[in-house]
Amino acid sequence: MTVTHNSNQDIIGRAEINDVDAILAIPLADPNEVEHVIKNNADTIFTWDYSLSRPPLRKLYEKAKVGQWNGSVDLDWSIEVDVEKTIAQDQLLLGTGLDPSVYADTPVAKWGDKEWLEFGIEGRNWMLSQFLHGEQGALICTAKIVETVPWYDAKLYASTQVMDEARHVEVFARYLQEKLGGEYQVNAHLRMLLDDIVADSRWDMTYLGMQVMVEGLALAAFGFLHQLTGEPLLKQLLRYVMSDEARHVAFGVLSLKEAYDEMTDVEIKDRQEFAFEAAIRMRDRFMQQEVWERMGINTRDIIPLVLADPTRGMFQAMLFSKIVPNCKKLGLLDRNDKWLRRRFEEMNVIQFEDWENTGDEYLKFELGSEVPQPVAGE
Numbered sequence: 001m002t003v004t005h006n007s008n009q010d011i012i013g014r015a016e017i018n019d020v021d022a023i024l025a026i027p028l029a030d031p032n033e034v035e036h037v038i039k040n041n042a043d044t045i046f047t048w049d050y051s052l053s054r055p056p057l058r059k060l061y062e063k064a065k066v067g068q069w070n071g072s073v074d075l076d077w078s079i080e081v082d083v084e085k086t087i088a089q090d091q092l093l094l095g096t097g098l099d100p101s102v103y104a105d106t107p108v109a110k111w112g113d114k115e116w117l118e119f120g121i122e123g124r125n126w127m128l129s130q131f132l133h134g135e136q137g138a139l140i141c142t143a144k145i146v147e148t149v150p151w152y153d154a155k156l157y158a159s160t161q162v163m164d165e166a167r168h169v170e171v172f173a174r175y176l177q178e179k180l181g182g183e184y185q186v187n188a189h190l191r192m193l194l195d196d197i198v199a200d201s202r203w204d205m206t207y208l209g210m211q212v213m214v215e216g217l218a219l220a221a222f223g224f225l226h227q228l229t230g231e232p233l234l235k236q237l238l239r240y241v242m243s244d245e246a247r248h249v250a251f252g253v254l255s256l257k258e259a260y261d262e263m264t265d266v267e268i269k270d271r272q273e274f275a276f277e278a279a280i281r282m283r284d285r286f287m288q289q290e291v292w293e294r295m296g297i298n299t300r301d302i303i304p305l306v307l308a309d310p311t312r313g314m315f316q317a318m319l320f321s322k323i324v325p326n327c328k329k330l331g332l333l334d335r336n337d338k339w340l341r342r343r344f345e346e347m348n349v350i351q352f353e354d355w356e357n358t359g360d361e362y363l364k365f366e367l368g369s370e371v372p373q374p375v376a377g378e
């Protein structure tokens with residue numbers, strides 16, 4: 001049977017992935033909104049089969065039980081965070097994440113040190129805020145998986161992830177409130193993605209959207225910031241969170257491998273399209289629209305330049321360094337005439353396909369060991 005894929009228009013709401021007008025047409029979240037309600041559309045499944053039939057998941061469960069930590073006592077909250085000093089130091093090490101020459105004909109060209117520092121501070125606050133909202137998404141998705149996954153071993157493991165995510169929400173929220181003075185609203189594209197993940201009725205889509213795509217990106221982003229920042233509390237916080245996060249991505253990869261090996265091409269097509277949609281939403285998110293708005297810069301003028309900025313492009317590609325090998329491990333890249341491979345080529349992230357997948361490397365992230373540096377090869 002021939003499998004036909006939907007068009008970009010059907011999957012992401014625009015024909016061209018870089019259609020700036022369409023990207024900006026997605027409304028920003030209201031900063032004053034307090035509650036956001038989504039139907040989760042799923043069946044809750046009991047299982048009476050209590051046999052140990054998936055040893056790799058049971059091993060993860062055992063690891064999770066001994067890997068628990070306490071965000072209120074294990075992190076040193078007495079550390080004073082001088083935000084300006086921290087950002088200035090981090091910028092010295094890595095620059096601003098943008099190539100200033102790209103912005104020559106815009107108001108950004110007139111920015112002095114003061115504005116670049118302000119941009120860095122807002123950018124840090126924005127990034128940690130999106131981590132926070134993503135963590136709440138993970139908390140909700142994992143609670144949903146406890147109900148919807150049909151496998152006993154997966155229900156047990158997912159319950160430990162619920163506690164992990166509660167801790168992550170707790171520590172990011174506390175850091176933002178106590179050290180950075182408040183948070184940004186959820187990014188428009190991240191919210192759209194979280195809504196889609198939560199609304200899908202199929203249990204494996206929760207995993208694919210959250211454990212593989214959102215958490216895969218988070219693991220790469222946390223690793224990057226952990227390596228870069230000289231702020232000791234944030235470094236410590238990220239180190240603890242990463243030790244959990246690697247397990248979570250492994251949970252997604254190990255569970256979906258079994259499920260996807262048995263799926264037909266038509267079923268896999270839906271998963272490939274969903275992975276592509278998630279990848280686009282996350283790429284769109286990193287244009288930091290809310291930060292540009294706060295800096296008083298017209299997003300219609302600046303976003304096309306951000307899209308073309310090579311420094312930005314490198315950083316953005318790196319965020320996919322966990323997602324691409326994990327999609328490959330799941331067979332999603334090459335099924336249906338390499339459909340997802342073609343999309344990742346178009347997004348310039350395919351170069352990570354042979355990097356280590358998280359189903360294999362998660363043990364290296366355990367507390368007490370050196371954080372693994374990204375390496376090529378399996």
Ligand SMILES: [Fe+2]
Nearest residue numbers: 135138165168
């Ligand atoms: Fe998390």
Ligand SMILES: [Fe+2]
Nearest residue numbers: 138215245248
């Ligand atoms: Fe997680």
